[in-house]
Amino acid sequence: MVEDRLEEIFNSFKSSQIYINREILLPDYVPDELPHRDKQIIELATILAPALSGSKPPNVFIYGLTGTGKTAVTKYVLRRLSKKAGGRVLAAYVNCRSSNTNYRVLAELSSAVGRPVPFTGLSTAEVLRRFVQGLEKQGRIMMAVLDEVDWLVKSSGDSVLYHLTRLNSELTRSRLSVIGITNDLRFMEYIDPRIKSGLGEEELVFPPYTNKELEDILRKRAELAFKPGVLEEGVIPLCAAIAAKQNGDCRLALDLLLKAADIAERERVGKVTEDHVRRAQRELEKNLIVDAVKTMPLHVKLILVSVYLLEKSDSLKNITTGEIYNSYREICKKIGVGEVTQRRVSEILSELDMLGIINARVVSLGRYGRTKIIKLAVSEKSLVEGLKSDPSFYSLIDPLLNMLS
DNA sequence: AATCCACAGGAAGTGCTGGGCG
């Protein structure tokens, strides 16, 4: 019995009903063509081309909302450029969201020039020294891509950026160009003007994709990824429409298509429908929240519980920082854990706001002070599921949640 | 026009973990 079932499952994966090549829809796949980004490709290539004649290209700054093709275009251009340049150009890519400290960024650059360093233990200055040494030894032009560089600056300041942009004076045989990518359009406003001038020698803006462009991109990818005729008519337009509403986010469009097809595959219906897309949308949103919530530290979770309980008890009232702090303190007392200060709570609320789990608006209530007004930005269901997915935490607060729900 | 609330949010420091280096 089990044998048969297993055989069935394995076979269904071995020969997909839907896909020819699923990988084409994965987020880090860089396609051979990037439709509707010709202008940006040419611009970036023109800026970087001096590397081919051995001179240092200017530093570049690239803006654009998420999923507008910044990373893909950059990787695409650099790939062609390094190929054309033979060994003279070295490209390194660092994602500053995952490597969001000065140390980690330098460590990655250092290992890109053949000088791997331990992931902790050294001083940042030492890692910088090793990186410079390694780069100098290479005797090449290095292009360092710092993707999502705003995350680095927000959490660790701009000192690395500062050093990197003026590193060339210490180099004789090598050169370094920095390509900064951000989806925070106000980024340039809050960094040091000295870095601004060094980093923003050239600037590139990526506009969001339109609905039509998204559709076109999806069709091209779908052609390669799916067997003919497995997509119901409305599937691609729907994915495109949903993503177009989210600032023309192409990655979201692709994610939706992938997830929808995965659901269809799992159900073994051999056809992807609009309903699959809608379910994919819900699942994607939920997963994002659940994953974010479940890895949070204890006190952040407790604060989310406070927000949740306050919202449940009186959904019309505006919730302020102070109210959350009081409710949070009660919870701490009930479950017998130490409290953090209000200063910290205020900070946690800002962090949650940045993650999009809550909305925190700073308002002035005149005589009644200045505070944040807080609202839950995600569905209660997803939040509770996220909190639940850590069993030891959930057993701690379970009684509290049950009291109200 | 001045006041004053209830916080916002910057700066600096602490204690801890997990890891160098000589």
Add this chain to the structure above:
DNA sequence: CGCCCAGCACTTCCTGTGGATT
């Protein structure tokens, strides 16, 4: 081994502030 380093989650102390109320 002893000492140094970075990162994290926090604390302590602090100055700043929009606008309803006096």
